[in-house]
Amino acid sequence: MTKRKTPMLDELENGKWPSFVSDIKQEAKAREKTNVDLQIPKEVCDDLLDLLELSFTDREGHWKHGGVAGVFGYGGGVIGRYCDQPEQFPAAKDFHTLRVNQPSSYFYKTEYLRKLCELWERRGSGLTNMHGSTGDIILLGTTTPQLEEIFWELTHNLKQDLGGSGSVLRSPNCCIGKARCEFACYDTQQACRAITMEYQDELHRPAFPYKFKIKFDGCPNGCVASIARADMSVIGTWRDDIRIDQEAVQAYVGGEFKPDAGAFAGRDWGPFDIEKEVTDLCPTHCMTWNGKKLGINNRECNRCMHCINTMPRALRIGKDTGASILFGAKAPILEGAQLSTLTIPFMKMEEPFDELKALIEKVWDWWSEEGRNRERLGELMQRMGFPKFLEVCEVKPDPRMIKEPRSNPYIFWKEADVPGGWEREIKEFRKRHQK
Amino acid sequence: MGIEEDKKLIIETLKAKTTKTKFYLRDFNKIFPEKKPREVSKLVNEMVTDGILEYWSSGSTTMIGLKGAGVQHEAEDSKE
Known part of the structure; x- marks a missing residue:
């Protein structure tokens, strides 16, 4: 029970969606009668609600900006949160957030989740955010003396590390990958784990101008939306042709198989029309259907995935698989949100991922040297220009990196790139070109 | 210059x-x-471990x- 009335917060419970206010109230009630040996004040959730109500009434926040909370040896993983009304709300005077590095693809045993909840009930507020937008398990609200205790229990009993916060490599994140998905072009979990383990120092000790996120999507469907949310997006793709099973195509056309694997079946859309629903929707118009056979001009395919998603039993990704690597998404301060830019059209993704690591390190060295304070990689790329970025990555410009290569092939040549340089024999030139 | 001089x-x-x-x-x-920035960050991290410097994080x-x-840190400490 809250100590005061919270009419403005209560209003937030009226909508048809689940409310975080109801969740906090539920936890506050549970803490009242729990037998757990609580290590932080029992009233923490009550004070949190009252504090929030006060913020709504005052129309200003009552959290101080940032803090120095942390665990020994780590510069990230704990976000200090201090209330600026500690006398009024003593139970929520410090309410630190912990970021815990999530297991790849969020695979948990229920036993693990119970242990995690038990730990957070005992040593924290009991409130969690599964998962934050970076992907971490977010544990919301504990006191300063509990931080080291929680860290010890997490690492020793749950074998679980903290994640990244602040100017570090944030916890790498990946889609479900080959664990359950037939579209996965590489093992996203293996790549995610390899990069997490390799760059422990960068994850825990702030050494960058700002945050850096790496996300691994197994295919261009992009289930972790790496193209929009990561400074470095690794997106699965293939170099050869889409595999077609013509008999299965016929089965889709004949109504034997349900399109989209039975999704969107809530209403009657009529019989499946392959032209209307697949070939005509191909963004590069690279598909043909003559009533008997489906054809794909694979050179023109831009991996939109629509045909494969619609007829997964008939069409499959190619066999020569790897990933495209893009850089620079999410630069909200300078120009608003932006998608990442294709830099490496294709890279094989196999252990020990040496090629990938070499690329990451080249980019980090440049960004650490040239990046301004709080400047994301995407903003630096805009400021210095894409040709400079390609130079850093040691790759040559490629038409696939340009959005409209036929209408906008704008490249500044350097003297070293032009045979013979800028100097030329004028007499020879004049033989072919009059003044 | 040696590491100790750098720290000084x-x-x-x-x-x-x-x-x-x-x-x-x-x-x-x-x-x-x-x-190189990498060398400097290693030095800074060492000084944090030694308790000479400390990290402050806004979360981002x-x-x-x-x-x-810093005023804020002292204010926080005095409330502990």
Whole structure:
């Protein structure tokens, strides 16, 4: 029970969606009668609600900006949160957030989740955010003396590390990958784990101008939306042709198989029309259907995935698989949100991922040297220009990196790139070109 | 210059700044223009481990200052 009335917060419970206010109230009630040996004040959730109500009434926040909370040896993983009304709300005077590095693809045993909840009930507020937008398990609200205790229990009993916060490599994140998905072009979990383990120092000790996120999507469907949310997006793709099973195509056309694997079946859309629903929707118009056979001009395919998603039993990704690597998404301060830019059209993704690591390190060295304070990689790329970025990555410009290569092939040549340089024999030139 | 001298230079530079108590890592790079950022960040991290410097985090950005410096930190400490 809250100590005061919270009419403005209560209003937030009226909508048809689940409310975080109801969740906090539920936890506050549970803490009242729990037998757990609580290590932080029992009233923490009550004070949190009252504090929030006060913020709504005052129309200003009552959290101080940032803090120095942390665990020994780590510069990230704990976000200090201090209330600026500690006398009024003593139970929520410090309410630190912990970021815990999530297991790849969020695979948990229920036993693990119970242990995690038990730990957070005992040593924290009991409130969690599964998962934050970076992907971490977010544990919301504990006191300063509990931080080291929680860290010890997490690492020793749950074998679980903290994640990244602040100017570090944030916890790498990946889609479900080959664990359950037939579209996965590489093992996203293996790549995610390899990069997490390799760059422990960068994850825990702030050494960058700002945050850096790496996300691994197994295919261009992009289930972790790496193209929009990561400074470095690794997106699965293939170099050869889409595999077609013509008999299965016929089965889709004949109504034997349900399109989209039975999704969107809530209403009657009529019989499946392959032209209307697949070939005509191909963004590069690279598909043909003559009533008997489906054809794909694979050179023109831009991996939109629509045909494969619609007829997964008939069409499959190619066999020569790897990933495209893009850089620079999410630069909200300078120009608003932006998608990442294709830099490496294709890279094989196999252990020990040496090629990938070499690329990451080249980019980090440049960004650490040239990046301004709080400047994301995407903003630096805009400021210095894409040709400079390609130079850093040691790759040559490629038409696939340009959005409209036929209408906008704008490249500044350097003297070293032009045979013979800028100097030329004028007499020879004049033989072919009059003044 | 040896590591101890580098550490001394960092402390002196930070103490000489009267208007700021928290610094970006880039400010430390400026103290050692001849060093690679990676070397400087290792040095800073060592000084954090030694308890000479401390990290301050807003959640999104990390800054570094001399341990105990800064009004906000003192205010927080006095409430503990």
